[in-house]
Amino acid sequence: LWLGDEGVLLHGAARILGGEVLYRDFFEVLPPGSFLIITAWMKLFGAGFASVRVLAVGVIAVIAALLYATARLSSDNRPLAALLSIAWAVRVPWENSHHWFTTAASMAAAVGLLLALDGAPRRGAAFLAGLFAGAAAMVTPMRGALLCLAVVALLFTLPGARSRLLSAIVGIGLVPAAMILYLTAIGALGAAVDDVLRFPARRYVRIQAVPFGSFATLADTASVALFPITLVLAGTAFALRRAAIWRGLRFRASLALAGVGLVGAYPRPDIAHLNFTAPLACPLFALVATDLLGRLGRRARIAAGALLIGLCLAHVGYALKLRMAVVTAPLHEVPTARGLTVRLPSLWTDDFAALVVQIDRIPRDDAFFFYPYVPMLPYLTARRHVAALDVMTPGYTTTEQFRETCVRVLSEARWVVIERSWTDPAKLRSVFPAMRDPDPPEQRGFQAALRLAFDRVVHTSTFFELRARDASASVALCDRIGASPDAR
Known part of the structure; x- marks a missing residue:
């Protein structure tokens, strides 16, 4: 449990269930797909924390199954496909993310694409490839758009595949068309274009760049190495077979999928985003590894296969050991309005538990503002967050x-909750090394206004601060934000 990105989806879905309109009543940079999926899940199975974590585990299980299917379709190597699927699944975090929905849709599209390329007329498979590629674009735009282009480009190059190409194009258009109709119906289409397309292009990319594999640990070695090793193996296979392997439709499709995964991890190819996109590299890895193993002599093939299996099993064993260490360790249970949460004992966990107790004592109708990067808190505490934004980051949030x-x-909040570590310029610089100024004037002015307006500190700890508003506080304090020194 951490209070960041997962909370964007869960809090957004809770706001929709509460009657707020996406993009019109609150700001989000993500397309509507993931919000609508989680909203529907909450409507059917409840908005509790346990319920949404079941959804997360289910999506990851679906991805693992689709990973196996694509690797088997590309290579006809069932043992290797199974090893890749298990090795990926045991290491990834079991939490909700729009990236997981994108990966699930992408892998479903990959299954459809590989089936459509098998030589038989498979218009249904091509349609499904397009349908899921279009769905991916409505969750994570760049990766989904790359996948749509890959599907169309591959089918376009096939002789006599016009019907499959048309089926794929129709499939690609369905989900985006449905989303446009939905946004038009709720009166949020213009706001959605601004939030999802224009704003990220101007603000998001500039602070997100990190080196490849950032924040990885020893346990993440396989995840970081997967794309480079896969491309090296693909280059080796191409050097050995050249035109013969390029004529293979499976190779071209698998190479395109790996390209979508690699490019789709940017502009932030840290370990988290590499884990999100790693399944797209697995069909190519399985294909070229199987091809190269087949070219070896019997003894060399057995030795290389044993080494590959051993490495996979070592990775799985190490990952399971880490997970079991968490499961068997003493855990700190923290009850919340959305259900029980558990974490390893730590100072942060103690501070979080103490904050939840303080919030529970406050009348339910009182409004809150949670700042700056804790969207999980309004969801877990089931409190009204008055701001349209649930994440405020320098360089990303405008003046x-x-x-x-x-x-x-x-004007509306009675209480402010501040996660103090996310206001520390040193931490912001470590998480966003491309950030030019981790403490810009507009942020300093905003925080000064908060301190003056919410001057009564009710609770403080190393990580959190709870403040109450002064009844005489005036919105005139906000006039200082972004003002020039002379204007002040």
């Missing part, structure tokens, strides 16, 4: 957004 949020918070 206008700081000012508008300030006015809204000072």
Whole structure:
């Protein structure tokens, strides 16, 4: 459990269930796909924390099954496909993310694409490939768009595949068309274009760049190495067979999928995003590894196969050991309004538990503002977060957004919760090394207004601070945000 990205989806879905309109009443940079999936799940099975974690585990299980299917379709090597599927699944975090929905849709599209390329007229498979590629674009736009281009390009190059190409194009258009109709119906299409397309292009990319494999540990070695090793093996196979392997439709499709996965991890190819996209590299890895093993002599093939199996089993064993260490260790249970959460004992966990107790004592109708990067908190505490934004980060959040949020918070909120570590410029610089200024003037002005308006500190700890609003606080404090020194 951490209070960041998963909370964007869960809190957003909870707001939709509460009657708020996505993009019109609150700001999000993600397309509607993942919000609608989680909203539907909450509507059917409840908004509790246990319920949504079941969804997360289910999606990861689906991805693992699709990973096995694509690796087997590309290579006809069932043991290797099974090893890759298990090795991936045991290491990834079991939490909700729009990236998991994108990966699930991408792998389903990969299954359809590989079936459509098998030489038989498979218009249904091509349609499904397009349908799921279009769905992926409605969850994570760049990776989904790359996948759509890959599907169309591969089918376009096939002789006599016009019907399959048309089926794929029709499939690609269905989910985006449905999303456009939905957004038009709720009166949020214009706001969605601004939030999802224009804003990220101007603000998101500039702070996200990190070196390949950032934040990886020893246990993540396989995840970091997968794309480079796969491309090296693919290059070796191509050097040995050249035109023969290029004519193979499975090779071209698998290479395209790996390209989508690698490019789709950018602009932030850290270990988290590599884990999200790693399944797309597995069909190519399985194909070229099987091909190269088949070219070896019997003894060399047995030795290389044993080494590969041994490495996979070592990775699986190490990952399971780490998970079991968490399961068997003493855990700190923290009850919340959405259900029980558990974490390893730590100072952060103690501070989180103490904060939840303090919030539970506050009347249910009181409004909150949670700042700056804790969207999980309004979900777990089931409290109304008055701001349209649930994440505020320097270089990402504009001066206008700081000012508008300030006015809204000072007008409506009775309480402010601050996660203090996320206001530390050193931490921001470590997480976002491309960030030019981790403490810009607009942020300093915003935080100064919060301190003056919410001047009564009710609870403080190493990580969290709970403040109550001064009844005499005025929104005029927000006028200082973004003002020039002379204007002040």
